[in-house]
Amino acid sequence: MIMRRLYLKALLFLGIIGGIIWAIDLSGMFNPDMENFHEKDQWDSFYKFTESNDVDVLLVGNSHLYTGINPNHLSCILGANCFILASPGTTITDSYYALKEGLSKCDPKVVVVETYGVSQTRIRELTGGELTSEFRSFSSRKSILRKLASMPFLFSIDNYLSALSASIRGHDMIFKDTELIKKNLDGKNTPFKPKSLNLGRFTRFTTGITDKTERLYDEEGAVVDGNKFRVNKENYQTVRRIERLCERRGIDLVFLTLPMYEKHVENYSSWQTIMSRVIGPGQKWLDLQSPYDHELFTRECFEDTRNSNQHMTAMGALIADYKLADYIIDEVKPELPDRSKSRDWRQMFYSEKGYFENYTIESVDNWNFLLCRNVDVMGILVKDCVFLPYGNGQAQVFMRVDKKTDIALLKDGLELFMRVVTEEGESRSRLVVRMTPGINPRGHYSLSSEMMEMSRPKSIELEYIDFP
Numbered sequence: 018m019i020m021r022r023l024y025l026k027a028l029l030f031l032g033i034i035g036g037i038i039w040a041i042d043l044s045g046m047f048n049p050d051m052e053n054f055h056e057k058d059q060w061d062s063f064y065k066f067t068e069s070n071d072v073d074v075l076l077v078g079n080s081h082l083y084t085g086i087n088p089n090h091l092s093c094i095l096g097a098n099c100f101i102l103a104s105p106g107t108t109i110t111d112s113y114y115a116l117k118e119g120l121s122k123c124d125p126k127v128v129v130v131e132t133y134g135v136s137q138t139r140i141r142e143l144t145g146g147e148l149t150s151e152f153r154s155f156s157s158r159k160s161i162l163r164k165l166a167s168m169p170f171l172f173s174i175d176n177y178l179s180a181l182s183a184s185i186r187g188h189d190m191i192f193k194d195t196e197l198i199k200k201n202l203d204g205k206n207t208p209f210k211p212k213s214l215n216l217g218r219f220t221r222f223t224t225g226i227t228d229k230t231e232r233l234y235d236e237e238g239a240v241v242d243g244n245k246f247r248v249n250k251e252n253y254q255t256v257r258r259i260e261r262l263c264e265r266r267g268i269d270l271v272f273l274t275l276p277m278y279e280k281h282v283e284n285y286s287s288w289q290t291i292m293s294r295v296i297g298p299g300q301k302w303l304d305l306q307s308p309y310d311h312e313l314f315t316r317e318c319f320e321d322t323r324n325s326n327q328h329m330t331a332m333g334a335l336i337a338d339y340k341l342a343d344y345i346i347d348e349v350k351p352e353l354p355d356r357s358k359s360r361d362w363r364q365m366f367y368s369e370k371g372y373f374e375n376y377t378i379e380s381v382d383n384w385n386f387l388l389c390r391n392v393d394v395m396g397i398l399v400k401d402c403v404f405l406p407y408g409n410g411q412a413q414v415f416m417r418v419d420k421k422t423d424i425a426l427l428k429d430g431l432e433l434f435m436r437v438v439t440e441e442g443e444s445r446s447r448l449v450v451r452m453t454p455g456i457n458p459r460g461h462y463s464l465s466s467e468m469m470e471m472s473r474p475k476s477i478e479l480e481y482i483d484f485p
Contacts (some may be wrong), residue, residue, distance in 0.1 A: 054153065054157075055219045056104045056105075056153050056154055056157040057153075057156070057157040058215065059083075059101070059102065059103075059157065059215070059217050059219075060102070060157045060158060060159060062215040062216070062217070063100060063102060063119070063122070063217070064122065064159055066098075066100065066216070067122040067123050070098055070365075071098060071123050071124060071125075072098050072099070072100045072119075072123035072124075072125050073095070073097035073098045073099065073125055073126050073127070073353050073354065073356075074091070074092075074095065074097060074098070074099040074100075074125055074126065074127045074128075074129060074345070074353075075099075075100055075102065075116070075119050075120070075123060075125040075127070075128050075129070076088065076099065076100065076101045076102070076103070076128075076129040076130075076131070076217070076273075077101075077102050077103060077112040077113075077115050077116045077119065077128070077129070077130055077131070078101075078103045078112055078129075078130065078131025078132075078133065078134060078273075079103055079104060079105055079106065079107050079108075079111075079112070079131065079133055079134050080103065080104075080105035080106065080219075080221075080326075080328060081131055081133040081275050081328060081329075082101055082103040082131035082133075082273075082275070083101050083103040083217060083218060083219045084219065084220070084221050084222060084320075084328040084329055084330075084334065085131075085275035085328065085329040085333065085334050085337050086101060086129075086218075086273075086275070086334055086337055086338060086341065087218050087220075087331070087334045087335065087338055087370060087371075088100055088101045088216035088217050088218055089213065089214055089216050089218060089366070089369045089370050089371065090334070090335060090338045090369070090370045090371035091338045091341065091342060091371075092216065092366060092369075092371075093366055093369060093370070093371035093372045093374070093375050093376070094338060094339060094342040094371060094374075094375060094458065095342050095345065095346075095353060096353075096355045096356055096357035096358075096362075096375075097353045097354065097355075097356055098216075098356065098362075099216060100119075100123075100216045100217050101216060101217030101218065102115045102116070102119050102217060103115075103131070103217065104150060104151075104153065104154035104157070105150050106146065106147045106150030106151070107134060107140075107150060107151055107154050108134045108135075108136065108138050108140045108252060108255075109130075109132075109134040109135045109136075109252050109255045109256060109259075110134075110140045110170060110171065110251065110252065110255045111134070111140065111151060111154050111155075111171065112130060112131070112134055112259075113255050113258055113259055113262075114158070114163070114167040114170070114171070115154070115158065116128065116130075116259065116262070117163060117167075117262070118158050118159070118160050118163050120262070120266065120268075121160065121163070124266075125268060126268065126269060126351040126352060126353055127268065127269045127270075127271060127345060127349060127351050127353070128259075128263050128268050128269070128270050128271070129271045129272075129273050129341070130259055130270065130271070130272050130273065131272075131273050131274075131275060132272050132273065132274045132292060132296075132302075133274070133275070134252075135248055135252050135256060135292065135295060136246070136247070136248060136249075136252060137247040137248060137249045137252070138249075138252075139249060139251055140170075140171055140251070141170075141171065141172060141173045142173070148176070151171060151172070152179060152180055155167075155168075155171060155172075155180050156180070168180060168181075213369060213370075214365060214366070214369060220331055221320075221328065222320040222321075222328055222329070222330045222331070223330060223331050224317075224321065224330065225315070225316050225317035225318060225319055225320075225321060225330050225332070225333075226278060226316035226317075226319055226320075226321050227321050230321050230322070230323060231280075231316060233323055234278075234280040234281070234323070235280075237323075238280075238283065239280060239281055239282055239283035240281050240282075240323050240324070240325050240327075241277065241281055241282045241283070241325055242282075242283055242284055243282060243283065243284035243285045243286065243287040243288035243289070244284045244287045246287060246288040246291055246292075247291070248291060248292075248295050252295075253295055256295055256296065256297075257297075260297070260300065269301070269349045269351045270300065270301060271301045271302070271303060271341075271344070271345065271349060272296050272300060272301065272302040272303070273302075273303050273305075273341065274292070274302070274303070274304045274305055274306050275305055275306075275329060275337060276305045276306045276309065276310075276314055276318075276329070276333075276337075277306065277319065277327045278314075278316060278318075278319040278327060279309050279311065279314070281319070281323070281327050282306065285306055285307050286307070288306075289304065289306070289307055292304075301344075301348060301349055303340070303341060303344045303348075305337060305340060310340075312454065313336050313454055313455040314333065314336065317330065317332050317333075318330055318332055318333030318336060319333060335370075335371075335453075335455070335456060336454075336455035336456070338371070339455055339456060339457060340455075343459075346459070357375075357376060363376065363379070367379065368385075368405075373403055373405065373415040374415065374417075374456060374458055374463040374465075375458050375460075375463075377390075377400065377401050377417070378401065378403045384406070384473070385403055385404065385405050385406070386403065386404040386406075386474075386476075386477050387401065387402075387403055388402040388403060388404055388414070388433075388435070388477070388478075388479035389401065389402045389479050390402075394431075394482045395426070395482075395484075396422065396423065396426060397418055397422050397426050397427070397431070397482075398418060398419035398421055398422050399416060399417070399418055399419075399482075400417040400418065400419055400461055401416070401417055402414065402415070402416040402417075402433070402450075402479065403415050403416075404435075404477050406471065406472065406473035406474070408473070410470060410471070410472050411468050411469065411470060411471065412468075412469050412471040412472075412473075413465060413466055413467075413468055413469065414433065414448060414450055414465065414466040415450075415463065415464070415465050415466075416431070416450050416463075416464040416465070417458075417461045417462070417463055417464075418461055418462040418463075418464060419461055419462075420460065420461055420462060422462065424462065427452055427462060427464065429451075429484065429485050430449045430450055430451035430452070430464065430485055431449065431450050431451075431464065431482050431483070431484065431485070432447065432448075432449050432482065432483045432484060432485045433447070433448055433449070433450060433466075433479060433482055434446075434447050434479075434480045434481050434482075434483070435447075435448075435477055435478060435479050435480060436477070436478045436480055437471075437474050437476075437477050438474055438475045438476045438477070439472070439474045439475060440475065445480075446471075448466045448467075448469060449466065449485055450464040450465055450466045451464055451465070451466075452464050453465060
């Protein structure tokens with residue numbers, strides 16, 4: 018009887034403690050900085066998007082993926098819905114559970130798995146910042162049952178409570194960040210909301226490797242040695258589980274290795290050999306590290322760092338998007354729906370990155386300007402040319418040229434002369450549109466101008482086109 022009372026008292030005590038923690042969690046007192054919590058924003062957006070849209074290409078991975086692929090741009094290239102579910106600093110095991118939850122909300126034709134999380138890192142042994150990243154990834158997912166089922170595979174038992182409770186994870190804010198606690202209690206710690214359609218992209222790097230870093234590569238050599246690459250049994254088995262999951266669902270699976278700068282990695286053949294064994298024969302694998310595209314993956318495509326973990330820039334991502342799209346179309350050959358025929362899809366992606374590279378301006382557009390359509394200029398078959406004011410005092414011109422045109426005529430670009438009417442009066446403007454290496458839609462050539470300083474004009478008229 019005495020022992021029973023002790024047990025009841027212990028249970029009551031634990032219940033009181035649990036209730037207090039639950040109440041503090043509900044208050045959000047120890048929430049992290051929500052403005053930088055892009056993993057949560059990503060999952061919130063995914064659940065909202067899949068309420069009324071299916072996902073045709075679902076991509077999972079870590080920070081190499083969400084900086085190296087732009088899903089909005091990829092969607093425009095494919096005429097499909099693409100979404101990235103990725104968290105920084107995580108392993109392939111985390112990607113597997115993200116994929117499982119993602120597949121509970123959509124039925125993609127293709128799953129793309131980024132391979133950088135395949136390594137010798139054991140996810141249950143993570144500490145410090147890497148463990149914090151895993152907590153953030155875990156807490157961002159929505160399905161309570163799936164999260165509970167995944168806990169034994171993601172965390173050691175002593176981290177279970179921290180995984181489940183923001184209060185336990187963040188209680189040290191009392192000593193480190195009282196300002197954030199105050200923001201939480203005042204309701205001012207609100208998430209950053211992207212202005213454009215959020216399909217999982219998180220842009221971090223917009224400028225490439227500098228001359229200074231290039232000299233360091235030349236003086237000190239590569240940072241990553243492929244001879245040291247290893248994969249543990251846990252991650253090997255997780256790759257098999259992903260393959261079986263996609264096979265059961267009838268989903269085409271693609272493994273994707275995004276590149277790091279050519280001087281960043283040495284002995285990559287050893288890395289490649291191990292990865293080929295892990296992935297196994299017969300699986301689709303787009304390896305952009307080797308063979309390395311020296312012409313397109315220039316130093317402008319990579320983060321300016323010699324740390325071991327190097328990411329791609331926004332420019333590098335646009336090139337990788339086209340390479341992945343071509344691989345999906347030519348090698349995987351899935352039956353993707355052509356959503357670009359849907360007015361709803363066009364409205365959703367209208368003016369997103371890559372839209373005007375691939376599609377024409379709508380007949381009713383009260384913001385952008387159609388300069389010309391279906392004209393033959395000295396043998397150059399121009400499908401259309403549009404002027405795009407971006408609302409921030411900048412503008413750009415895109416031109417689509419039929420591929421029946423001799424590409425040699427486009428080698429140096431085209432010179433456009435325009436008559437522009439603004440609030441200040443009328444003026445003439447000249448600019449050059451050129452093809453960007455690696456930006457190559459399948460049905461036409463895409464030419465664009467550099468970004469120019471110009472607010473939205475009252476009217477703009479293309480007077481003539483010439484060679485520079």
